[in-house]
Amino acid sequence: MISKYSITSSFIFLLFITSSTNATSRLAPALYVFGDSLLDSGNNNYLQTIIKANYSPYGEDFVNKSTGRFSNGKTVADFIAEFLGLPYAPPFLSFKPRDKLPLTGLNYASGACGILPDTGHHLGDLLSLEEQVGLFQDTLVRLQGRYFKSSKELSEYLSKSIFIISIGSNDYISNYPATLLHDANKRFARLLTSKLSHQLQRLYNLGARKIVVSEIGPIGCVPAITSQNKHKGKCVEHKNRLVAEYNSMLPAMLQNLTSSLQGSSFLNGHAYRLAYDAIINPSNYGLMDASNPCCKTWLSGIEGCIPFAEPCDRRDKYYFWDGYHPSEIVYSHFASRCINNASFCSPFSLKELVKISATTQLAPALYVFGDSLLDSGNNNFLPTVARANYLPYGANFVNRSTGRFTNGKTVADFIAEFLGLPYSPPFLSYKRDLLPLTGLNYASGSCGILPETGSPFGQCLNFEEQVGLFQDSVKSLQQRYFQILVDFSNYLSKSVFIVSIGSNDYINNYLETSLYDTSKRYTPQQFAQLLVYKLSQQLERLYNLGARKIVVFELGPIGCLPWITRNNKHTGQCVEDTNQIVSYFNNMLPAMLQNLTTSLKGSNFINGHGHGVGYDAIINPSKYGIADASNPCCTAFFNGTSGCIPYLRPCNNTNKHYFWDGYHPTEDVYSILASGCINNASFCTPRSLKDLVKVSNATQLAPALYVFGDSLFDSGNNNLLPTIARANYLPYGANFVNKSSTGRFTNGKTVPDFVAEFLGLPYSPPFLKIRDKLPLTGLNYASGSCGILPETGRPFGKCLNFEEQVSLFDETVKLLRRHFTSSKVLSNYLSKSIFIISIGSNDYLSSYLGTLSFNTNVRYTPQQFAQLLIEKLSHQFQRLYNLGARKIVMFEIGPIGCIPSITRKNKHSGKCVEDKNQLVSYFNNMLPTMLQNLTSCLEGSTFVNGHAHWLGYDAVINPPKYGLVDSSNPCCIAWFNGTSGCIPFLKPCSNANQHYFWDAYHLTEAMYSLFASHCINDKSFCEPFNLKELQFLAFAHGQASNTSLTPAMFIFGETMINSENNNSIMTIARENYRHPHGIDFGYPTDRFCNGISAAGCADHNHVQPIFQKPTDLTQYIAKSLFLISIGSNDYINNYLQPSTYASSQIYSGEGFAVLIINNFSEQLSKLYILGVRKTVCARLGPLGCIPSFSSQTKLVVET
Structure with missing residues (x-):
C-alpha cells in the first residue's frame, strides 16, 4: 500500500509540474546524477558489496518499493x-x-563511495567519483552512436542537460583519520576539493555545462555518529567542524571553474545550513523527531535498517530514515529550496538555471568603479601605503591576497558570479592592447569623488581619473574587438556598471580636520551637495561613453566603523552625528540619479540602499547571523582602528564578524549587500539587478502609463485650476527632484512616479499642462479634492471628477490617432499601456462625512453609498475599456479613520477612529467582485485590485515593522492644529523617511514607495497579477493572446467543484438559489459554497481554439489542465449509509479504498488514451469533521 505520508510532499510537486511543464517539451533534455548513497537509485544492487538498500523497509513509500x-x-x-x-x-x-x-538521463551514484578512490572499498565493490565519470564517458560513446548525427547535436544536448552531484560525506565518515590536527584537516579538505575539481573539469570536457554540486551535510548530527560519541546538544560539533572546512572551500573552487571554463555554470547547493537548522529546529519544518531513525536499525541506530522490520508510523515527521540517511520529506525540502531559491543553490536556482543558455551570460561585462570597498588590486600598482596585498587580507579568497581589502569576495565579485562573469580584474594589471571583454575594475583604495581625497597616503585613482581610464579602455576595446560602432554601443548598453564611492571624502577629508579644511569651508549640507554635483558630472561622462545600466551605492554607516567608534565618545553602537553627516549625501543621491535617468535617454541609474541594511546588521547582528558587529576580525593597527597587521592570524569565525579591519566589512557582509541588490527592488531601486539585466535600453516595459485619481496621485493638474486644493509651494516637493513643488501632495514621489520608474518611463505629466506636443509615454489626469461623484470637492473650487478625467482621456485618444498609422496600431499601444487609479477617499472625507456641505449620509446608508460609488466607478471603467484600456489597476481606499484630519477631530481609542474605517470597508469589500466581474465580461481586460487598505493600516498600527517612527502626526507643520494641509514654507520634520503622514491627509514618499514596491512585486497586494506580471500579459485586438498558462481547463468531480451542471439534471441536489449559496459570487450558480470554488481559482482568460488538423487538437488536449475532485460522496452517500447501501458490509475500509482507487485508475487511463497529460487529482478531505457527521455521529474514519 502506498503510504499516506508520501503523498503530501509529492502532491506539492505534482501541482507545480502540472502547471509549469509542457507535455511536449521538458525544462531540460536529461538529468545525470553522481554521488553516494544520498542519490544512489540502485547501482549498488549490481555490485559485490554489503552496502545495499534493495529490501523493505527501504522504499516503503516509493512507487516501485525497494x-x-x-x-x-x-x-x-x-x-x-x-x-x-x-x-x-x-x-x-x-x-x-x-x-x-x-536519452533522459542516468544515475551513476554508488552508496558508501567517495571522492577519493579508496573510500568505502573495505565494504566491497563500489563506484568512486572517478569511476562514475568514466562510466558517463562510456555513456556518451553509446549515445552518440545511436541518437546523434553529429558531435554538435550531442554538445547542444549535453549543454542543456542538468548534472547533480552530492558526494564527500563518506570520505569523512569512513576514511578520514580521526586523529588529524586542524592543519591536517585543512590539507584533507584541500585534497578533496582538488580531486573533485579535477572530475568536474572532466565532466565539463565531456560536455556538461550546468552542474549542481552539494555541500556535505552536518555529519556530526547523524544517528550513526551521535550514538557513538559523547556530545552536548543534538550534534557532535567537532565532526561538523571537519566538513565545515571542506564546505568553506567549495564555493571558491566552483566559482573559479565557472570563471575559467567558458559557458559553464557551477552551482553550490548549500545543504549544510538547511539540514542543520532542520535538526536543531525540527518544528520549523513540520518535523517531530530529528535525532532518531524512523526504521529499526542494526546496532541501536548505528547502521542501516533491519530487513522487513516495521518502521515508525509518522514517517513524514522524522528527519532520519536510518542511521545515516534522511527521509523523503527532508529530501523534498532540499529539492524545493534548490529549485526555487537562489540563496540555497547559488548563484542560480534551478528554475533560473534551466533558462540560461550555456553560451551566453546575463550581461557581456561588469565594470567597477569606487574605493577600497571594491578595489580588486589597482593600488598594488600605485605608490601608496593603502594596500591590501598581504595576509590576512584574502585569507578566504580563491587567489589569497589580491589587493581586496577584506578576507574574501567583495560586492563586485558576488555580482560577477550572478552575471555569470569572471571577477573583474584590476585595470592597472593589464596592458592596454590585451584588455578582457568581460569587464574591468578601476576602483582605488583611499580615493574619493574629490581629486584631493586620499592624497596623504600616496597616489590613488580618484573618480574622475577612473572614468578617464575607462575612456582609454573604450578606445582600446573598440579598436581590438569591434569593427562596427553599433555593435560596440550595444555591448556597452548591455554591460553592468557599479559604483561605490564617497566614504573617503568624509573619512579622509571632511572629518580629517588636521589635513583638510573642507569642514570649515562647507556645512554638511553644502559638502554633500558638492559631492553629488561632482558625482553627477562623472556619471554623465560614463553615459556619454556608452554606459546605460549603472548601479550607484549609498554611503554606508561610517559612524559605526571601529575607526570612528574607538576614537570618539558615543552612546550606543555608533557615533550617530557622523552618520547624520553622510545622511545628507544619501538623501540627495536618489533625486540626482532619477534626474539622470529621466533626462538621459535609455539610461537606468539604480540606487543601492547599502546604508539601511548595513546599519541594521550592526544594530541587530543576530538577525543576519553575525555575532560581533563592533570589532575587527583581523588584528588591526592602532588599537583596531586601521588596517590589518601583516601576517597575524585573524579571528576563527570570520563569517560571524561584521568588520574585517577598522574600515571594511567581511566577505559575509558583502554577500548580504550583493544578494539584496541582486534580488530585491527595495534595496536596489527602482530595479533589482535581476530585473536590470532583463531590461532592453531600446524598449520600455510598457509604452505608456496613464494615471487617474485624486490628490494621492495628482502631479500638478490642480495648479491650473481655480481651487484652494493645491500643493505648488514648499514644503511640498521638499524631497522631489531639485526640491521642486510640482503640485504633488507629498514631500517627494507618489505611487505613479515609482511605477513609472519601474516601467522605464518618464513621470506622467499633468494633462492640463500639456499645450503642444502630446507625449506618447502617458499622462496624469488626477485632481486633488475630487472623487467619483461629480459634486465631491466642489467647496474647494474647481477639480476634475473621475467622469471628467475619463472624458479628458477620450480627448487624448482622439489626439493620439494622428501619431499612429492605423487604429489597429493604436489599439495595440493602448492594450499594452498601464492604467492606474486611486479615487474614492474624498467621496467619504468631503461628501459623506462633510455634513455641512452635503446630505449624502442622510440619503444613503453606508452600504447604499458604497454601492452607489461602485456602480459609478464601474461605468467609468467600462468607458476606459471602450476607449482601449486593457491593463487597469485600481487601489482600494486607505484607512481614512487613521489620518490626522480624522484622529485629531474625533474621540477614539487606539490609533484610529475605527467607525470611519468601517465606512470605507463596505466600498473595499465590494470592489474585488466588481473588478472580477469586469475582467470576466470585458474580453481581453485585466482589472487588478491594489490592497492599499490593509498594508496602510498595518503600517499605522505597527510602524517599526516598516522602518517608521511616527505613524500618527504630520511631518510638515499643518494648518488647524495639524488637521489640514502644510503651512507654506515652514520647515518640516528632519526625518520624513520615518514618517507615515506628510500632512493631515497625505502620505510621505517613503510610504508611497512601500505601496508601489508591493504592487510591483507582490501578487497578494496587487491581485490577480502584480505589475511585474501584468506588464508581460499580451493582448491583441482586445482579446487575450495565446499566452494563457493553459489553453483550457476541464473539470471532473462532485459538489466540491460543480459550477452549474446539476441545474440541468433531474435532481434535488441543487444550489441554484440565493442566500446563502452564491452570496459572495454575485449570483447563485449552483456552486455548493458562498462564492468561488477551487476550480474557479484557476479559471482565467482561456483561449477558444480552432483546430485546423488533428494534431492541433492533440496538442490542445495535451497542454490543457484537467482538475479532478471526487470520491467524498462514495463515502458520504454510500459507504457511510448502511441503511441504503451494503458497501460497508461487503468491504472493509481498506478494501473499499482499493475498489475506489481501481475504478478511479481505470478512468484516468481512459483520459490518458484520449490525450490528457496534465492532471491534478485532489485528495479527500477530513470527512469526519464536516457538520453533517460531527454533529450527529461519532466516526472513526479509516484513511
Whole structure:
C-alpha cells in the first residue's frame, strides 16, 4: 500500500509540474546524477558489496518499493527529475552493454563511495567519483552512436542537460583519520576539493555545462555518529567542524571553474545550513523527531535498517530514515529550496538555471568603479601605503591576497558570479592592447569623488581619473574587438556598471580636520551637495561613453566603523552625528540619479540602499547571523582602528564578524549587500539587478502609463485650476527632484512616479499642462479634492471628477490617432499601456462625512453609498475599456479613520477612529467582485485590485515593522492644529523617511514607495497579477493572446467543484438559489459554497481554439489542465449509509479504498488514451469533521 505520508510532499510537486511543464517539451533534455548513497537509485544492487538498500523497509513509500534508494521514498534527484518533467534517472548498471540507453538521463551514484578512490572499498565493490565519470564517458560513446548525427547535436544536448552531484560525506565518515590536527584537516579538505575539481573539469570536457554540486551535510548530527560519541546538544560539533572546512572551500573552487571554463555554470547547493537548522529546529519544518531513525536499525541506530522490520508510523515527521540517511520529506525540502531559491543553490536556482543558455551570460561585462570597498588590486600598482596585498587580507579568497581589502569576495565579485562573469580584474594589471571583454575594475583604495581625497597616503585613482581610464579602455576595446560602432554601443548598453564611492571624502577629508579644511569651508549640507554635483558630472561622462545600466551605492554607516567608534565618545553602537553627516549625501543621491535617468535617454541609474541594511546588521547582528558587529576580525593597527597587521592570524569565525579591519566589512557582509541588490527592488531601486539585466535600453516595459485619481496621485493638474486644493509651494516637493513643488501632495514621489520608474518611463505629466506636443509615454489626469461623484470637492473650487478625467482621456485618444498609422496600431499601444487609479477617499472625507456641505449620509446608508460609488466607478471603467484600456489597476481606499484630519477631530481609542474605517470597508469589500466581474465580461481586460487598505493600516498600527517612527502626526507643520494641509514654507520634520503622514491627509514618499514596491512585486497586494506580471500579459485586438498558462481547463468531480451542471439534471441536489449559496459570487450558480470554488481559482482568460488538423487538437488536449475532485460522496452517500447501501458490509475500509482507487485508475487511463497529460487529482478531505457527521455521529474514519 502506498503510504499516506508520501503523498503530501509529492502532491506539492505534482501541482507545480502540472502547471509549469509542457507535455511536449521538458525544462531540460536529461538529468545525470553522481554521488553516494544520498542519490544512489540502485547501482549498488549490481555490485559485490554489503552496502545495499534493495529490501523493505527501504522504499516503503516509493512507487516501485525497494529499488536500492537509501530512504523510504524519493531522493533529491527524483524530486528534481519531476520538476524538470523527466522520468527518474535509472541506475546505469541496470543496463546491459548492448541495451538501449535512455536519452533522459542516468544515475551513476554508488552508496558508501567517495571522492577519493579508496573510500568505502573495505565494504566491497563500489563506484568512486572517478569511476562514475568514466562510466558517463562510456555513456556518451553509446549515445552518440545511436541518437546523434553529429558531435554538435550531442554538445547542444549535453549543454542543456542538468548534472547533480552530492558526494564527500563518506570520505569523512569512513576514511578520514580521526586523529588529524586542524592543519591536517585543512590539507584533507584541500585534497578533496582538488580531486573533485579535477572530475568536474572532466565532466565539463565531456560536455556538461550546468552542474549542481552539494555541500556535505552536518555529519556530526547523524544517528550513526551521535550514538557513538559523547556530545552536548543534538550534534557532535567537532565532526561538523571537519566538513565545515571542506564546505568553506567549495564555493571558491566552483566559482573559479565557472570563471575559467567558458559557458559553464557551477552551482553550490548549500545543504549544510538547511539540514542543520532542520535538526536543531525540527518544528520549523513540520518535523517531530530529528535525532532518531524512523526504521529499526542494526546496532541501536548505528547502521542501516533491519530487513522487513516495521518502521515508525509518522514517517513524514522524522528527519532520519536510518542511521545515516534522511527521509523523503527532508529530501523534498532540499529539492524545493534548490529549485526555487537562489540563496540555497547559488548563484542560480534551478528554475533560473534551466533558462540560461550555456553560451551566453546575463550581461557581456561588469565594470567597477569606487574605493577600497571594491578595489580588486589597482593600488598594488600605485605608490601608496593603502594596500591590501598581504595576509590576512584574502585569507578566504580563491587567489589569497589580491589587493581586496577584506578576507574574501567583495560586492563586485558576488555580482560577477550572478552575471555569470569572471571577477573583474584590476585595470592597472593589464596592458592596454590585451584588455578582457568581460569587464574591468578601476576602483582605488583611499580615493574619493574629490581629486584631493586620499592624497596623504600616496597616489590613488580618484573618480574622475577612473572614468578617464575607462575612456582609454573604450578606445582600446573598440579598436581590438569591434569593427562596427553599433555593435560596440550595444555591448556597452548591455554591460553592468557599479559604483561605490564617497566614504573617503568624509573619512579622509571632511572629518580629517588636521589635513583638510573642507569642514570649515562647507556645512554638511553644502559638502554633500558638492559631492553629488561632482558625482553627477562623472556619471554623465560614463553615459556619454556608452554606459546605460549603472548601479550607484549609498554611503554606508561610517559612524559605526571601529575607526570612528574607538576614537570618539558615543552612546550606543555608533557615533550617530557622523552618520547624520553622510545622511545628507544619501538623501540627495536618489533625486540626482532619477534626474539622470529621466533626462538621459535609455539610461537606468539604480540606487543601492547599502546604508539601511548595513546599519541594521550592526544594530541587530543576530538577525543576519553575525555575532560581533563592533570589532575587527583581523588584528588591526592602532588599537583596531586601521588596517590589518601583516601576517597575524585573524579571528576563527570570520563569517560571524561584521568588520574585517577598522574600515571594511567581511566577505559575509558583502554577500548580504550583493544578494539584496541582486534580488530585491527595495534595496536596489527602482530595479533589482535581476530585473536590470532583463531590461532592453531600446524598449520600455510598457509604452505608456496613464494615471487617474485624486490628490494621492495628482502631479500638478490642480495648479491650473481655480481651487484652494493645491500643493505648488514648499514644503511640498521638499524631497522631489531639485526640491521642486510640482503640485504633488507629498514631500517627494507618489505611487505613479515609482511605477513609472519601474516601467522605464518618464513621470506622467499633468494633462492640463500639456499645450503642444502630446507625449506618447502617458499622462496624469488626477485632481486633488475630487472623487467619483461629480459634486465631491466642489467647496474647494474647481477639480476634475473621475467622469471628467475619463472624458479628458477620450480627448487624448482622439489626439493620439494622428501619431499612429492605423487604429489597429493604436489599439495595440493602448492594450499594452498601464492604467492606474486611486479615487474614492474624498467621496467619504468631503461628501459623506462633510455634513455641512452635503446630505449624502442622510440619503444613503453606508452600504447604499458604497454601492452607489461602485456602480459609478464601474461605468467609468467600462468607458476606459471602450476607449482601449486593457491593463487597469485600481487601489482600494486607505484607512481614512487613521489620518490626522480624522484622529485629531474625533474621540477614539487606539490609533484610529475605527467607525470611519468601517465606512470605507463596505466600498473595499465590494470592489474585488466588481473588478472580477469586469475582467470576466470585458474580453481581453485585466482589472487588478491594489490592497492599499490593509498594508496602510498595518503600517499605522505597527510602524517599526516598516522602518517608521511616527505613524500618527504630520511631518510638515499643518494648518488647524495639524488637521489640514502644510503651512507654506515652514520647515518640516528632519526625518520624513520615518514618517507615515506628510500632512493631515497625505502620505510621505517613503510610504508611497512601500505601496508601489508591493504592487510591483507582490501578487497578494496587487491581485490577480502584480505589475511585474501584468506588464508581460499580451493582448491583441482586445482579446487575450495565446499566452494563457493553459489553453483550457476541464473539470471532473462532485459538489466540491460543480459550477452549474446539476441545474440541468433531474435532481434535488441543487444550489441554484440565493442566500446563502452564491452570496459572495454575485449570483447563485449552483456552486455548493458562498462564492468561488477551487476550480474557479484557476479559471482565467482561456483561449477558444480552432483546430485546423488533428494534431492541433492533440496538442490542445495535451497542454490543457484537467482538475479532478471526487470520491467524498462514495463515502458520504454510500459507504457511510448502511441503511441504503451494503458497501460497508461487503468491504472493509481498506478494501473499499482499493475498489475506489481501481475504478478511479481505470478512468484516468481512459483520459490518458484520449490525450490528457496534465492532471491534478485532489485528495479527500477530513470527512469526519464536516457538520453533517460531527454533529450527529461519532466516526472513526479509516484513511
